[in-house]
Amino acid sequence: MKLDFKHANPGLSLLPRAQEAQALLEGKSCKGAEFLGWLDLPEKALAAVAPVEEAAREIRKNHGLIVVGIGGSYLGARAVIEALSSGLPQDTSGFPVIFAGQNMDSVYHQAVLSTIRGKKYAINVISKSGTTTEPGLAFRILLSHLEANHSADEIAKLVFVTTDASKGSLRPLVKSRNWTSFIIPDDVGGRFSVLTPVGLLPIAAAGKDIRKLLEGAKSMADSIRKDTSANNLALQYACYRNAAYASGKKIELFLNYQPGLHFIAEWWKQLYGESEGKEGKGIFPASVDFSSDLHSMGQWIQEAERTLFETVIDVEKPSTDIKVPSSKVDDGLEYLAGRSLHDINRIAIAAVQDAHQEGQVPSMRILLPEMNEFHLGGLLYFFEYACAVSGIMLGVNPFDQPGVEAYKKTMFKMLGKPGA
Amino acid sequence: MKLDFKHANPGLSLLPRAQEAQALLEGKSCKGAEFLGWLDLPEKALAAVAPVEEAAREIRKNHGLIVVGIGGSYLGARAVIEALSSGLPQDTSGFPVIFAGQNMDSVYHQAVLSTIRGKKYAINVISKSGTTTEPGLAFRILLSHLEANHSADEIAKLVFVTTDASKGSLRPLVKSRNWTSFIIPDDVGGRFSVLTPVGLLPIAAAGKDIRKLLEGAKSMADSIRKDTSANNLALQYACYRNAAYASGKKIELFLNYQPGLHFIAEWWKQLYGESEGKEGKGIFPASVDFSSDLHSMGQWIQEAERTLFETVIDVEKPSTDIKVPSSKVDDGLEYLAGRSLHDINRIAIAAVQDAHQEGQVPSMRILLPEMNEFHLGGLLYFFEYACAVSGIMLGVNPFDQPGVEAYKKTMFKMLGKPGA
Numbered sequence: 001m002k003l004d005f006k007h008a009n010p011g012l013s014l015l016p017r018a019q020e021a022q023a024l025l026e027g028k029s030c031k032g033a034e035f036l037g038w039l040d041l042p043e044k045a046l047a048a049v050a051p052v053e054e055a056a057r058e059i060r061k062n063h064g065l066i067v068v069g070i071g072g073s074y075l076g077a078r079a080v081i082e083a084l085s086s087g088l089p090q091d092t093s094g095f096p097v098i099f100a101g102q103n104m105d106s107v108y109h110q111a112v113l114s115t116i117r118g119k120k121y122a123i124n125v126i127s128k129s130g131t132t133t134e135p136g137l138a139f140r141i142l143l144s145h146l147e148a149n150h151s152a153d154e155i156a157k158l159v160f161v162t163t164d165a166s167k168g169s170l171r172p173l174v175k176s177r178n179w180t181s182f183i184i185p186d187d188v189g190g191r192f193s194v195l196t197p198v199g200l201l202p203i204a205a206a207g208k209d210i211r212k213l214l215e216g217a218k219s220m221a222d223s224i225r226k227d228t229s230a231n232n233l234a235l236q237y238a239c240y241r242n243a244a245y246a247s248g249k250k251i252e253l254f255l256n257y258q259p260g261l262h263f264i265a266e267w268w269k270q271l272y273g274e275s276e277g278k279e280g281k282g283i284f285p286a287s288v289d290f291s292s293d294l295h296s297m298g299q300w301i302q303e304a305e306r307t308l309f310e311t312v313i314d315v316e317k318p319s320t321d322i323k324v325p326s327s328k329v330d331d332g333l334e335y336l337a338g339r340s341l342h343d344i345n346r347i348a349i350a351a352v353q354d355a356h357q358e359g360q361v362p363s364m365r366i367l368l369p370e371m372n373e374f375h376l377g378g379l380l381y382f383f384e385y386a387c388a389v390s391g392i393m394l395g396v397n398p399f400d401q402p403g404v405e406a407y408k409k410t411m412f413k414m415l416g417k418p419g420a
Numbered sequence: 421m422k423l424d425f426k427h428a429n430p431g432l433s434l435l436p437r438a439q440e441a442q443a444l445l446e447g448k449s450c451k452g453a454e455f456l457g458w459l460d461l462p463e464k465a466l467a468a469v470a471p472v473e474e475a476a477r478e479i480r481k482n483h484g485l486i487v488v489g490i491g492g493s494y495l496g497a498r499a500v501i502e503a504l505s506s507g508l509p510q511d512t513s514g515f516p517v518i519f520a521g522q523n524m525d526s527v528y529h530q531a532v533l534s535t536i537r538g539k540k541y542a543i544n545v546i547s548k549s550g551t552t553t554e555p556g557l558a559f560r561i562l563l564s565h566l567e568a569n570h571s572a573d574e575i576a577k578l579v580f581v582t583t584d585a586s587k588g589s590l591r592p593l594v595k596s597r598n599w600t601s602f603i604i605p606d607d608v609g610g611r612f613s614v615l616t617p618v619g620l621l622p623i624a625a626a627g628k629d630i631r632k633l634l635e636g637a638k639s640m641a642d643s644i645r646k647d648t649s650a651n652n653l654a655l656q657y658a659c660y661r662n663a664a665y666a667s668g669k670k671i672e673l674f675l676n677y678q679p680g681l682h683f684i685a686e687w688w689k690q691l692y693g694e695s696e697g698k699e700g701k702g703i704f705p706a707s708v709d710f711s712s713d714l715h716s717m718g719q720w721i722q723e724a725e726r727t728l729f730e731t732v733i734d735v736e737k738p739s740t741d742i743k744v745p746s747s748k749v750d751d752g753l754e755y756l757a758g759r760s761l762h763d764i765n766r767i768a769i770a771a772v773q774d775a776h777q778e779g780q781v782p783s784m785r786i787l788l789p790e791m792n793e794f795h796l797g798g799l800l801y802f803f804e805y806a807c808a809v810s811g812i813m814l815g816v817n818p819f820d821q822p823g824v825e826a827y828k829k830t831m832f833k834m835l836g837k838p839g840a
Contacts, residue, residue: 342526
């Protein structure tokens, strides 16, 4: 993996501050230091990967899997699974993984029930407390569906729980009902949990290689944790975005050119938005799916308020390619006949970087050698580490989320929750 | 449909400017007046709906439809079709409509080819010029696939073209190959074209009622075009957002609480972003899918920079509902047993509005009586009309897009296009 700053100010004048932030992080003396379990997770998770793989094999004996989770218990798994797929909604080539409990829409959950009717789907419910409203309601609905169709023994083979080691409402059920379970560590926050069983079990169940994912993350950790120089990719990214922000670029636009990467952007938005958006500060994390959105948001980006900077994912080697066919249709595109579609897509990336720089939108490119588990693992760890450094540079606690409870208090009262 | 301003400043001090903008629009004396064909489109399209319905019936004799288009030739159809569906990717309950040519990803298009292999899919290619790179390449790939598997006569029954009346590369083919075709009017820009055959044909092919869609649009047009008072919903929305923008709220966040509405937000982003984002001005249009993204972007919204205002879609009557089952699981949610999931979801909307207002994020709610074709048609027209008024108030030409060509010049040169 490489970062390309040809179309942006790398902001290396901030390097001393980034190095200081890194020292606080590695010295575990930053704010929120009780949540640094993710730092050496790649190595720890590799040592404990076998039971996760074993559970994934059990899950794959069924027709499919429903993952019940929200926020950090949802986005990481979905991001990795979709990044290693095509992004086409109708693509049925893999083992079906359905996400539920990330919303409370009756139409959506009715469709989930219709889709699994008459089939045998495993359920992986992911929640530290077990009482979060959205996944809690979905799990009720799905468990009630299972109970109507299966014996307790059968259900015990279908339900996989990822939750707190001892606390919460799900742990006692694991014991009394003999369900398979995995632990969400106390020292890893939700948005940093993709490399715990929270992310690993659904990803493995989808048929992806979680060992390679962890190896890629470990390789990235090995390379950036000890490096305090300007060569450190995570420090580079932290400098780039903090310098852009300080210069009045208030919105970071995350660009992908492959529909499969849409949820990498969503995962990235939670990571950075929730880590930095507090105390009246924080870059607004936004995303577009290119080249599609060049034909919708392209105008705004090129000519509206000059408040944007960009981070682009550019995948060098395609996992599959298409040669543009020759055609008698006079569409002005015959000069592209015989060319690789992937190459054309990458040329669009380069051209857009030029045009946006011209329009005063700085643009940094992350070159990913290939879209596979290894490089994806490295990318995830890179983003996590850079996020921690960046948040510390900003002066906030990157590991808390004091604002997410605000609406819940009102909601519980409106819903008539006892004691609210 | 109603707008609720209880959690926002309606900005009615701007009403005179909105009325002035409306007068320029209705008098066809605003900038870009050559592109006002969408104003009386509901009525005109209703009169010409039969051939579109007839073509849709032909399309539905096949296994599915591939829609080839990008930007305004893509988002409207996808937005309406998904809004009237569940938003669950694995939902296979309707007639399959696959979107292609809205990106140049080889992995995605390879998956399209795999999905249609051995099946009979119709193609609706939508492009005014026929030479836009993304849909042009996809159409080449798909036509070459058809030609390998079908005779010219068979292909003539499978290809449906929506293009310019006389110009462009597709029109001659329609004639020489006897393909069915529809016209993109000259006086309707891409982002305002959902109620032309651009949007109507795919929507009808998906089995949705385009007469009701147009009737809803017409009903909205009848109510807002003549009304110059403060009761006019479109003027209200235009005032609200321009007042928020003038007060330093630079980002408009479009909120939905149903996954099916995700692409309504994408359509809305093109409409407003492309219409207003020019000359260094324009609100940045962003979107979140709630309640999911409360667990990712919720922190930022509640406590980061105070630069946001919100527009929320609240659907009053659900098209289907689920009663929360009673459960022996001690998840703290038993107080919700027997309640309607849709009601709970709507209570979340109200609670979030309270919390965000508390956090200085104004929030305006659009109450849609029901998610059906009629009300959706009204919503689309409302947004178009309000967008025109809002853009005129901002002082820009809401109907041009001078910035979208910038990257193409460079791209064509890099690709080695003859003459570039």
